[in-house]
Amino acid sequence: MVGAGLVDRGPIAVVGATGLVGEMLLDLLAAVGVPRAAVMALATEQSVGRTVPYGRETLSVRALDEETLGGAAVAFLATPNPVSARWGPWAAARGTFVIDKSSHWRLDPAVPLVVPEVNAHVLTPAVRLVATPNCSTIPLAMVLDVVRRHRGLVRVLVSTYQAVSGSGRGAVEELAAQERARVERAAEPAPRVYRAPIAGNVLPECDAPGADGFTGEEWKLMRETQKLLESAVPVVATAVRVPVAVGHSESVAIQCTSAVTADDVREWLGAAPGIRLADDPDRGIWPTPRQAAGTDDVWVGRIRSDPYADDTVHLFLSCDNLRKGAALNGLHILQAAIGRGAISA
Ligand SMILES: NC(=O)c1ccc[n+]([C@@H]2O[C@H](COP(=O)([O-])OP(=O)(O)OC[C@H]3O[C@@H](n4cnc5c(N)ncnc54)[C@H](OP(=O)(O)O)[C@@H]3O)[C@@H](O)[C@H]2O)c1
Numbered sequence: 001m002v003g004a005g006l007v008d009r010g011p012i013a014v015v016g017a018t019g020l021v022g023e024m025l026l027d028l029l030a031a032v033g034v035p036r037a038a039v040m041a042l043a044t045e046q047s048v049g050r051t052v053p054y055g056r057e058t059l060s061v062r063a064l065d066e067e068t069l070g071g072a073a074v075a076f077l078a079t080p081n082p083v084s085a086r087w088g089p090w091a092a093a094r095g096t097f098v099i100d101k102s103s104h105w106r107l108d109p110a111v112p113l114v115v116p117e118v119n120a121h122v123l124t125p126a127v128r129l130v131a132t133p134n135c136s137t138i139p140l141a142m143v144l145d146v147v148r149r150h151r152g153l154v155r156v157l158v159s160t161y162q163a164v165s166g167s168g169r170g171a172v173e174e175l176a177a178q179e180r181a182r183v184e185r186a187a188e189p190a191p192r193v194y195r196a197p198i199a200g201n202v203l204p205e206c207d208a209p210g211a212d213g214f215t216g217e218e219w220k221l222m223r224e225t226q227k228l229l230e231s232a233v234p235v236v237a238t239a240v241r242v243p244v245a246v247g248h249s250e251s252v253a254i255q256c257t258s259a260v261t262a263d264d265v266r267e268w269l270g271a272a273p274g275i276r277l278a279d280d281p282d283r284g285i286w287p288t289p290r291q292a293a294g295t296d297d298v299w300v301g302r303i304r305s306d307p308y309a310d311d312t313v314h315l316f317l318s319c320d321n322l323r324k325g326a327a328l329n330g331l332h333i334l335q336a337a338i339g340r341g342a343i344s345a
Helices: 002-010 020-031 081-093 114-122 137-148 169-184 216-228 262-270 323-339
Strands: 011-015 037-045 051-054 059-063 076-079 097-100 130-131 153-161 235-236 248-256 275-277 298-305 314-321
Touching: 011 020, 011 130, 020 037, 020 051, 020 137, 020 323, 037 051, 037 235, 051 314, 059 114, 076 323, 081 097, 081 130, 081 137, 097 323, 114 137, 114 323, 137 153, 137 248, 137 262, 137 298, 137 314, 137 323, 216 235, 216 314, 262 275, 262 298
Parallel strands: 011 037, 011 076, 037 059, 076 097, 097 130, 153 235, 275 298
Antiparallel strands: 051 059, 153 248, 248 314, 298 314
């Protein structure tokens, strides 16, 4: 998938290689056979000297600077917003194909926001900087895109159940430390990433609320979904953090422009790439984050016709937020860009 021609033009830089998304990207690149010599692991000065796994091998971490990033054929930015804001356009202006995981560029009208299953057509040879959506937006948009190919969408209501890995490595460590303290009946470490303890808890905010009461995370889901679908369909979200390490879930109500049944939606989603049905409640088969973690698919189940409105269906989904919700979507963007001739392999 990544040919010698691309690799000859320069390395593939993974910036943020010591973080959760960067680590997953390295795992995926190794798994698809990109040679270790073609990959560069970049992070802050503080991480220089560390090594990170690359398949069965390791890579030494180097500092992100003009010398290391300049000349990369491809750069995955798995970094905080200010880092992506600075280095994304810098590298793109030098011909690097940049795939950014942060939220900084997602709603910029000049920057394509891409889930290849939904809108690969926006990847053209002129594009050098691409944004990949929020980890809850990606599975939601994939499901809605399938439904809207058969029925127009009127309104979508979504509540999320988001894993702590969505907040980075620090949050995973925070949950683990609090869980350990609860088991050992020791003093619980004070929350640092979240505003309240996450162990044994459910937090009805995924980041700070704005003046309208909605959080930034909720607005990401709402606006990014509209951008991906190229539609003004109202999407109203409640984003909730749960004490799960990996795997975001969502409860979704989809109102369509005409009658729709659970069987319709089951059939449409069952045939869609990247979506796996887990929908046999009598046998206890439904999506769970534990099941989705480590897999590439968006798992969908609990598909039900609304008992009061024949234009509405309800469903539940789970997806690995670090794979299709983040790193894997980045890799899929690279593969789609190569496949469509937007960059040569
Ligand atoms: N986690 C998810 O599920 C998810 C999903 C979608 C999008 N995202 C987004 O993806 C990005 C990375 O998330 P993450 O969860 O992997 O975070 P993380 O685990 O906290 O890792 C952050 C990474 O960025 C590096 N970094 C920070 N400042 C830097 C700088 N000035 N120069 C170079 N590297 C720098 C860190 O390097 P050091 O170790 O050297 O500090 C680390 O490798 C964020 O924008 C996040 O919002 C995450």
